[in-house]
Amino acid sequence: AQSVTQLGSHVSVSEGALVLLRCNYSSSVPPYLFWYVQYPNQGLQLLLKYTTGATLVKGINGFEAEFKKSETSFHLTKPSAHMSDAAEYFCAVLRSGGYNKLIFGAGTRLAVHP
Amino acid sequence: DAGVTQSPTHLIKTRGQQVTLRCSPKSGHDTVSWYQQALGQGPQFIFQYYEEEERQRGNFPDRFSGHQFPNYSSELNVNALLLGDSALYLCASSLPIPQETQYFGPGTRLLVL
Numbered sequence: 001a002q003s004v005t006q007l008g009s010h011v012s013v014s015e016g017a018l019v020l021l022r023c024n025y026s027s028s029v030p031p032y033l034f035w036y037v038q039y040p041n042q043g044l045q046l047l048l049k050y051t052t053g054a055t056l057v058k059g060i061n062g063f064e065a066e067f068k069k070s071e072t073s074f075h076l077t078k079p080s081a082h083m084s085d086a087a088e089y090f091c092a093v094l095r096s097g098g099y100n101k102l103i104f105g106a107g108t109r110l111a112v113h114p
Numbered sequence: 115d116a117g118v119t120q121s122p123t124h125l126i127k128t129r130g131q132q133v134t135l136r137c138s139p140k141s142g143h144d145t146v147s148w149y150q151q152a153l154g155q156g157p158q159f160i161f162q163y164y165e166e167e168e169r170q171r172g173n174f175p176d177r178f179s180g181h182q183f184p185n186y187s188s189e190l191n192v193n194a195l196l197l198g199d200s201a202l203y204l205c206a207s208s209l210p211i212p213q214e215t216q217y218f219g220p221g222t223r224l225l226v227l
Contacts, residue, residue: 004156032213043118043204043218044157051213090156100208100216101147101170104156 002027002093006105013112019063019078021108023091026072032094033074034102035065039087047089050074061085086112116141118207118219126225127195135190135222139207145169146188147216148180151202163188164210192224200226 007022025031032051036044048059055067065076074091088109092102119138127133139146145164149157159172163182182188186207192199202223206216 034215036218041220043220044206045218046215049213049215092156094213100145100211100214101159101162101172102149102157102206102216103159106156107154 002031002103004091004093004103004105006089006091006108008108009106010109010111013081013110015083015112015114016080019076019081019085019110021076021089021091021110023065023074023076023105024072025074025091025093027093030069033065033067034092034094035059035063035074035076036090036092036104037087038090038107044090047076081110081112083112083114086110118205118217120203120205120219120222122222123220124223124225126227128227129195129197131195131226132191132193133195133224135192135203135205135224136187137190137205137207137219138187139205140217143207143209143217144186145208145210146182146186147206147208148188148190149204149206150174151204151221153201157204160190195226197226200224 005024034049035047048057050067058064091105121136147162148160151157161171166182177193179191202221204221205219208214208216
């Protein structure tokens, strides 16, 4: 069965500092992987996704993630945090079987302080 | 281009009641998925509709049911509400291709008292 583990339910960084949000997955087949962001009282917005091809994926708002098969990881990074990046971030894997059912991690709440 | 819309935005019900939530997919999308997001947790898949049929179902009881209309909009119905059904209910639309992005609506926040 596929699953996602997000290490660290809360991460706090200073404005301008590196953001690193960790995600590890388990999957018996090559996965499709996603990062979504959720701002307070809103739905989920796609940041980036990995399906096939280049393992370094660039997304919106300066975020990127690298698919590392050997480490079963898909960590999300941003070189310099902005106050507006404060939100909840979810990593998700697409369940195999032909249908696009997403399996989400528990989420990481990112706080950015001045 | 309108994105995914959901109604109502908030809802308060009492235990034992029934509720219906509505979702209109993004233009051009024909597949609708529903997720339940309890407070402090990631979304959990409830079910998915395509061509007016339930195509896949998560680990939710039969109290949760749905429907998809010819215009691809969808409803989620929950019967015999429990306190534990209090959550944010998210609708996502997409094309019926596995790697296609699912676009989420703003959600309906349900509180069961």
